Amino acid sequence: MILPEPQSLLTQDSKMPGLDGEKMSKSYNNTIGLREEPESVEQKLKTMPTDPARVRRSDPGNPSRCPVWKLHNVYSSDDVKSWAIKGCKSASIGCVDCKGPLIDSVLKEQQPVRERALEYLNNPESVQAVIDEGSERAREVARDTLEEVKDAMGLNHR
Template identity: 40%
Template sequence: DILLYKGNIVPVGEDQIPHVEITREIARKFNFHYPHPETGSVFPEPEPKITKFSRLVGLDGKAKMSKSLGNTILLSDTPEEVLKKVRNAVTDTLKVRRNDPGRPEVCTVFSYHKRFTAREELDSIEAGCRSGALGCVDCKKLCAAAISAELEPLLEKRRYYEDRIELVREILLEGEIKARALASQTMQEVRTAMKLG
Protein backbone atom coordinates (compact mmCIF):
# COMPACT_ATOMS: atom_id res chain seq x y z
CA ASP A 1 0.00 0.00 0.00
CA ILE A 2 1.10 3.57 -0.47
CA LEU A 3 -0.25 6.79 0.88
CA LEU A 4 0.06 9.93 -1.20
CA TYR A 5 0.41 12.95 1.05
CA LYS A 6 1.64 16.46 0.13
CA GLY A 7 3.24 15.02 -2.98
CA ASN A 8 5.20 12.44 -0.96
CA ILE A 9 4.73 8.69 -1.22
CA VAL A 10 4.67 7.03 2.20
CA PRO A 11 4.20 3.25 2.66
CA VAL A 12 1.29 2.16 4.86
CA GLY A 13 -0.21 -1.24 5.63
CA GLU A 14 -3.65 -2.31 4.46
CA ASP A 15 -4.76 -2.31 8.09
CA GLN A 16 -3.88 1.40 8.26
CA ILE A 17 -6.64 2.43 5.84
CA PRO A 18 -9.09 3.28 8.68
CA HIS A 19 -6.44 5.66 10.08
CA VAL A 20 -6.07 7.24 6.65
CA GLU A 21 -9.85 7.72 6.53
CA ILE A 22 -9.83 9.44 9.95
CA THR A 23 -7.02 11.71 8.74
CA ARG A 24 -9.00 12.52 5.58
CA GLU A 25 -12.05 13.42 7.68
CA ILE A 26 -10.04 15.65 10.03
CA ALA A 27 -8.37 17.44 7.09
CA ARG A 28 -11.72 17.88 5.32
CA LYS A 29 -13.42 19.34 8.43
CA PHE A 30 -10.53 21.66 9.26
CA ASN A 31 -10.31 22.95 5.68
CA PHE A 32 -14.10 23.51 5.63
CA HIS A 33 -14.25 25.42 8.93
CA TYR A 34 -10.96 27.29 8.48
CA PRO A 35 -10.24 28.00 4.81
CA HIS A 36 -6.79 29.45 4.20
CA PRO A 37 -7.04 32.97 2.69
CA GLU A 38 -4.42 32.25 -0.01
CA THR A 39 -4.35 28.51 -0.69
CA GLY A 40 -7.93 27.64 0.23
CA SER A 41 -6.91 24.65 2.34
CA VAL A 42 -4.16 23.92 4.85
CA PHE A 43 -4.26 20.13 4.83
CA PRO A 44 -4.42 17.94 1.73
CA GLU A 45 -6.56 14.83 2.00
CA PRO A 46 -4.34 11.72 1.93
CA GLU A 47 -5.28 9.07 -0.62
CA PRO A 48 -4.63 5.35 0.04
CA LYS A 49 -3.51 3.26 -2.94
CA ILE A 50 -3.68 -0.52 -2.72
CA THR A 51 -0.98 -2.51 -4.48
CA LYS A 52 -1.38 -6.03 -5.85
CA PHE A 53 0.55 -7.49 -2.91
CA SER A 54 -0.63 -5.22 -0.13
CA ARG A 55 -0.64 -8.14 2.29
CA LEU A 56 1.18 -11.46 2.38
CA VAL A 57 -0.23 -14.39 4.29
CA GLY A 58 1.95 -15.56 7.19
CA LEU A 59 4.18 -18.62 6.93
CA ASP A 60 1.51 -20.58 8.82
CA GLY A 61 -0.98 -19.86 6.03
CA LYS A 62 -3.63 -18.73 8.51
CA ALA A 63 -3.24 -14.97 8.85
CA LYS A 64 -1.22 -12.01 7.68
CA MET A 65 2.42 -11.86 8.66
CA SER A 66 2.74 -10.77 12.28
CA LYS A 67 5.72 -10.71 14.64
CA SER A 68 3.44 -11.59 17.54
CA LEU A 69 2.30 -14.74 15.70
CA GLY A 70 5.87 -15.67 14.78
CA ASN A 71 4.93 -16.26 11.13
CA THR A 72 7.10 -13.59 9.51
CA ILE A 73 10.10 -13.12 7.29
CA LEU A 74 11.89 -10.02 8.53
CA LEU A 75 13.63 -7.51 6.29
CA SER A 76 16.76 -8.15 8.36
CA ASP A 77 16.71 -11.96 7.90
CA THR A 78 19.82 -13.51 6.35
CA PRO A 79 19.45 -16.04 3.50
CA GLU A 80 19.98 -18.83 6.03
CA GLU A 81 17.21 -17.49 8.28
CA VAL A 82 14.87 -17.05 5.31
CA LEU A 83 15.47 -20.64 4.18
CA LYS A 84 14.90 -21.98 7.69
CA LYS A 85 11.61 -20.10 7.96
CA VAL A 86 10.37 -20.97 4.47
CA ARG A 87 11.15 -24.67 5.11
CA ASN A 88 8.45 -24.57 7.80
CA ALA A 89 5.90 -22.72 5.66
CA VAL A 90 2.56 -24.36 4.98
CA THR A 91 2.06 -25.93 1.56
CA ASP A 92 -0.75 -27.85 -0.14
CA THR A 93 -1.86 -30.43 2.44
CA LEU A 94 -2.85 -32.89 -0.31
CA LYS A 95 0.65 -32.90 -1.83
CA VAL A 96 2.37 -35.36 0.49
CA ARG A 97 5.10 -36.77 -1.78
CA ARG A 98 7.17 -35.32 -4.59
CA ASN A 99 5.21 -36.95 -7.42
CA ASP A 100 1.80 -36.01 -6.02
CA PRO A 101 0.11 -33.31 -8.13
CA GLY A 102 -0.13 -30.00 -6.28
CA ARG A 103 -2.52 -27.09 -6.13
CA PRO A 104 -0.51 -23.84 -6.24
CA GLU A 105 -3.63 -21.76 -5.65
CA VAL A 106 -3.87 -23.05 -2.05
CA CYS A 107 -0.13 -23.14 -1.30
CA THR A 108 1.34 -20.43 0.93
CA VAL A 109 4.77 -20.86 -0.63
CA PHE A 110 3.40 -20.34 -4.14
CA SER A 111 1.73 -17.09 -2.99
CA TYR A 112 5.25 -15.92 -2.06
CA HIS A 113 6.56 -17.10 -5.43
CA LYS A 114 3.96 -14.87 -7.11
CA ARG A 115 5.44 -11.88 -5.27
CA PHE A 116 9.18 -12.64 -5.38
CA THR A 117 9.90 -14.97 -8.32
CA ALA A 118 10.50 -13.77 -11.88
CA ARG A 119 7.55 -14.29 -14.22
CA GLU A 120 9.39 -16.66 -16.57
CA GLU A 121 10.35 -18.93 -13.64
CA LEU A 122 6.92 -18.70 -12.03
CA ASP A 123 5.18 -20.49 -14.91
CA SER A 124 7.70 -23.33 -14.70
CA ILE A 125 7.26 -23.64 -10.93
CA GLU A 126 3.47 -23.71 -11.25
CA ALA A 127 3.62 -26.39 -13.95
CA GLY A 128 6.09 -28.47 -11.93
CA CYS A 129 3.88 -28.24 -8.86
CA ARG A 130 0.71 -29.22 -10.72
CA SER A 131 2.38 -32.18 -12.42
CA GLY A 132 4.17 -33.34 -9.29
CA ALA A 133 7.59 -33.01 -10.93
CA LEU A 134 8.58 -30.28 -8.45
CA GLY A 135 8.59 -31.35 -4.81
CA CYS A 136 7.74 -28.99 -1.97
CA VAL A 137 11.30 -29.06 -0.57
CA ASP A 138 12.79 -27.87 -3.87
CA CYS A 139 9.95 -25.37 -4.32
CA LYS A 140 10.70 -23.90 -0.89
CA LYS A 141 14.42 -23.63 -1.69
CA LEU A 142 13.62 -21.72 -4.90
CA CYS A 143 11.23 -19.46 -3.02
CA ALA A 144 13.72 -18.73 -0.23
CA ALA A 145 16.38 -17.87 -2.81
CA ALA A 146 14.02 -15.46 -4.59
CA ILE A 147 13.09 -13.74 -1.31
CA SER A 148 16.73 -13.49 -0.24
CA ALA A 149 17.71 -12.00 -3.61
CA GLU A 150 15.19 -9.21 -3.06
CA LEU A 151 16.29 -8.66 0.54
CA GLU A 152 20.03 -8.59 -0.28
CA PRO A 153 20.21 -4.85 -1.17
CA LEU A 154 18.43 -4.05 2.11
CA LEU A 155 20.84 -6.24 4.10
CA GLU A 156 23.79 -4.65 2.36
CA LYS A 157 22.55 -1.16 3.21
CA ARG A 158 21.82 -2.27 6.79
CA ARG A 159 25.38 -3.58 7.19
CA TYR A 160 26.71 -0.30 5.80
CA TYR A 161 24.82 1.79 8.36
CA GLU A 162 25.47 -0.60 11.27
CA ASP A 163 29.18 0.20 10.83
CA ARG A 164 28.48 3.96 10.66
CA ILE A 165 26.36 4.82 13.70
CA GLU A 166 27.53 8.46 13.74
CA LEU A 167 26.30 8.84 10.16
CA VAL A 168 22.93 7.41 11.23
CA ARG A 169 22.74 10.00 14.04
CA GLU A 170 23.55 12.79 11.57
CA ILE A 171 20.84 11.58 9.18
CA LEU A 172 18.29 11.42 12.01
CA LEU A 173 19.25 14.91 13.19
CA GLU A 174 18.98 16.29 9.65
CA GLY A 175 15.54 14.65 9.33
CA GLU A 176 14.46 16.15 12.65
CA ILE A 177 15.54 19.63 11.49
CA LYS A 178 13.58 19.26 8.22
CA ALA A 179 10.51 17.91 10.08
CA ARG A 180 10.59 20.80 12.56
CA ALA A 181 10.80 23.34 9.72
CA LEU A 182 7.87 21.72 7.90
CA ALA A 183 5.81 21.47 11.10
CA SER A 184 6.53 25.12 11.89
CA GLN A 185 5.42 26.17 8.40
CA THR A 186 2.25 24.06 8.67
CA MET A 187 1.41 25.51 12.10
CA GLN A 188 1.87 29.02 10.68
CA GLU A 189 -0.65 28.14 7.95
CA VAL A 190 -3.01 26.78 10.64
CA ARG A 191 -2.75 30.01 12.66
CA THR A 192 -3.35 32.11 9.54
CA ALA A 193 -6.41 30.04 8.62
CA MET A 194 -7.78 30.22 12.18
CA LYS A 195 -6.91 33.93 12.46
CA LEU A 196 -4.78 33.31 15.56
CA GLY A 197 -1.82 35.56 16.34
Protein backbone atom coordinates in the same frame (compact mmCIF):
# COMPACT_ATOMS: atom_id res chain seq x y z
CA MET B 1 -5.13 23.04 0.60
CA ILE B 2 -3.24 23.50 3.87
CA LEU B 3 -3.85 20.16 5.56
CA PRO B 4 -4.35 17.53 2.85
CA GLU B 5 -5.87 14.28 4.04
CA PRO B 6 -3.22 11.54 3.90
CA GLN B 7 -4.06 8.75 1.45
CA SER B 8 -2.73 5.23 1.53
CA LEU B 9 -0.04 4.28 -0.97
CA LEU B 10 -0.44 0.53 -1.37
CA THR B 11 1.51 -1.79 -3.58
CA GLN B 12 -0.32 -4.40 -5.64
CA ASP B 13 0.31 -6.92 -2.87
CA SER B 14 -0.36 -4.80 0.17
CA LYS B 15 -0.95 -7.81 2.42
CA MET B 16 2.28 -9.70 2.86
CA PRO B 17 1.68 -13.42 3.44
CA GLY B 18 3.58 -15.09 6.25
CA LEU B 19 5.17 -18.51 6.43
CA ASP B 20 1.77 -20.09 7.08
CA GLY B 21 0.01 -18.21 4.28
CA GLU B 22 -1.78 -15.91 6.74
CA LYS B 23 -0.94 -12.22 7.06
CA MET B 24 2.70 -11.88 8.11
CA SER B 25 2.74 -10.75 11.72
CA LYS B 26 5.04 -11.16 14.71
CA SER B 27 2.08 -12.17 16.85
CA TYR B 28 1.38 -15.04 14.42
CA ASN B 29 5.02 -16.10 14.68
CA ASN B 30 5.19 -16.46 10.89
CA THR B 31 7.65 -13.75 9.95
CA ILE B 32 10.89 -13.35 8.03
CA GLY B 33 12.99 -10.48 9.36
CA LEU B 34 14.20 -7.88 6.86
CA ARG B 35 17.77 -8.34 8.09
CA GLU B 36 17.51 -12.01 8.95
CA GLU B 37 20.56 -14.14 8.18
CA PRO B 38 20.30 -15.83 4.75
CA GLU B 39 20.74 -19.31 6.28
CA SER B 40 17.79 -18.71 8.60
CA VAL B 41 15.61 -17.34 5.78
CA GLU B 42 16.46 -20.34 3.63
CA GLN B 43 15.70 -22.73 6.46
CA LYS B 44 12.34 -21.10 7.19
CA LEU B 45 11.28 -21.20 3.55
CA LYS B 46 12.50 -24.75 3.07
CA THR B 47 10.42 -25.95 6.00
CA MET B 48 7.29 -24.00 5.05
CA PRO B 49 4.18 -26.16 4.94
CA THR B 50 2.84 -26.92 1.46
CA ASP B 51 -0.31 -28.44 0.00
CA PRO B 52 -1.11 -31.33 2.41
CA ALA B 53 -2.10 -33.44 -0.62
CA ARG B 54 1.57 -33.65 -1.65
CA VAL B 55 2.61 -36.34 0.77
CA ARG B 56 5.00 -37.96 -1.70
CA ARG B 57 6.98 -36.29 -4.46
CA SER B 58 4.81 -38.14 -7.00
CA ASP B 59 1.53 -36.82 -5.54
CA PRO B 60 0.08 -33.96 -7.61
CA GLY B 61 -0.91 -30.84 -5.72
CA ASN B 62 -2.73 -27.60 -6.15
CA PRO B 63 -1.06 -24.22 -5.53
CA SER B 64 -4.35 -22.74 -4.34
CA ARG B 65 -4.06 -24.91 -1.21
CA CYS B 66 -0.43 -24.04 -0.60
CA PRO B 67 0.97 -21.16 1.53
CA VAL B 68 4.14 -21.12 -0.61
CA TRP B 69 2.04 -20.10 -3.58
CA LYS B 70 1.00 -16.87 -1.86
CA LEU B 71 4.65 -15.89 -1.63
CA HIS B 72 5.20 -16.82 -5.28
CA ASN B 73 2.42 -14.36 -6.09
CA VAL B 74 4.42 -11.60 -4.45
CA TYR B 75 7.92 -12.56 -5.57
CA SER B 76 7.80 -14.53 -8.79
CA SER B 77 7.52 -13.60 -12.45
CA ASP B 78 4.65 -14.92 -14.58
CA ASP B 79 7.02 -17.47 -16.12
CA VAL B 80 8.06 -18.86 -12.75
CA LYS B 81 4.45 -18.93 -11.60
CA SER B 82 3.24 -20.90 -14.61
CA TRP B 83 6.21 -23.29 -14.21
CA ALA B 84 5.20 -23.82 -10.56
CA ILE B 85 1.50 -24.35 -11.36
CA LYS B 86 2.23 -26.83 -14.12
CA GLY B 87 4.89 -28.64 -12.11
CA CYS B 88 2.77 -28.82 -8.96
CA LYS B 89 -0.38 -30.09 -10.68
CA SER B 90 1.51 -32.71 -12.68
CA ALA B 91 3.93 -33.58 -9.86
CA SER B 92 6.78 -33.00 -12.30
CA ILE B 93 8.49 -30.82 -9.70
CA GLY B 94 8.80 -31.33 -5.96
CA CYS B 95 8.10 -28.71 -3.32
CA VAL B 96 11.83 -28.23 -2.74
CA ASP B 97 12.23 -27.38 -6.45
CA CYS B 98 9.26 -25.06 -6.28
CA LYS B 99 10.68 -23.16 -3.33
CA GLY B 100 14.08 -22.66 -5.02
CA PRO B 101 13.32 -19.55 -7.10
CA LEU B 102 11.33 -18.12 -4.22
CA ILE B 103 14.26 -18.45 -1.83
CA ASP B 104 16.52 -16.78 -4.43
CA SER B 105 14.11 -13.87 -4.85
CA VAL B 106 13.64 -13.26 -1.13
CA LEU B 107 17.41 -13.35 -0.49
CA LYS B 108 18.03 -11.04 -3.44
CA GLU B 109 15.51 -8.55 -2.12
CA GLN B 110 17.06 -8.59 1.36
CA GLN B 111 20.67 -8.25 0.21
CA PRO B 112 20.72 -4.42 -0.23
CA VAL B 113 18.79 -3.99 3.03
CA ARG B 114 21.38 -6.02 4.90
CA GLU B 115 24.22 -4.09 3.29
CA ARG B 116 22.77 -0.67 4.12
CA ALA B 117 22.01 -1.69 7.69
CA LEU B 118 25.60 -2.84 8.10
CA GLU B 119 26.85 0.65 7.18
CA TYR B 120 24.81 2.10 10.05
CA LEU B 121 25.76 -0.65 12.47
CA ASN B 122 29.42 0.09 11.77
CA ASN B 123 28.86 3.80 12.18
CA PRO B 124 26.17 4.45 14.83
CA GLU B 125 26.95 8.20 14.93
CA SER B 126 25.61 8.49 11.40
CA VAL B 127 22.19 7.34 12.67
CA GLN B 128 22.06 10.26 15.12
CA ALA B 129 23.07 12.63 12.30
CA VAL B 130 20.19 11.37 10.14
CA ILE B 131 17.74 11.77 13.04
CA ASP B 132 18.98 15.31 13.80
CA GLU B 133 18.79 16.39 10.16
CA GLY B 134 15.32 14.89 9.71
CA SER B 135 14.05 16.48 12.91
CA GLU B 136 15.27 19.89 11.80
CA ARG B 137 13.61 19.54 8.39
CA ALA B 138 10.36 18.36 10.02
CA ARG B 139 10.45 21.30 12.46
CA GLU B 140 10.75 23.77 9.57
CA VAL B 141 7.84 22.25 7.66
CA ALA B 142 5.70 22.10 10.82
CA ARG B 143 6.49 25.75 11.61
CA ASP B 144 5.44 26.87 8.11
CA THR B 145 2.27 24.79 8.21
CA LEU B 146 1.34 26.17 11.61
CA GLU B 147 1.72 29.70 10.27
CA GLU B 148 -0.53 28.87 7.32
CA VAL B 149 -3.15 27.37 9.64
CA LYS B 150 -3.06 30.43 11.89
CA ASP B 151 -3.41 32.70 8.84
CA ALA B 152 -6.37 30.69 7.59
CA MET B 153 -8.04 30.88 11.00
CA GLY B 154 -7.33 34.58 11.43
CA LEU B 155 -5.16 33.96 14.49
CA ASN B 156 -2.04 35.64 13.18
CA HIS B 157 -1.95 39.13 14.62
CA ARG B 158 1.26 40.52 13.27
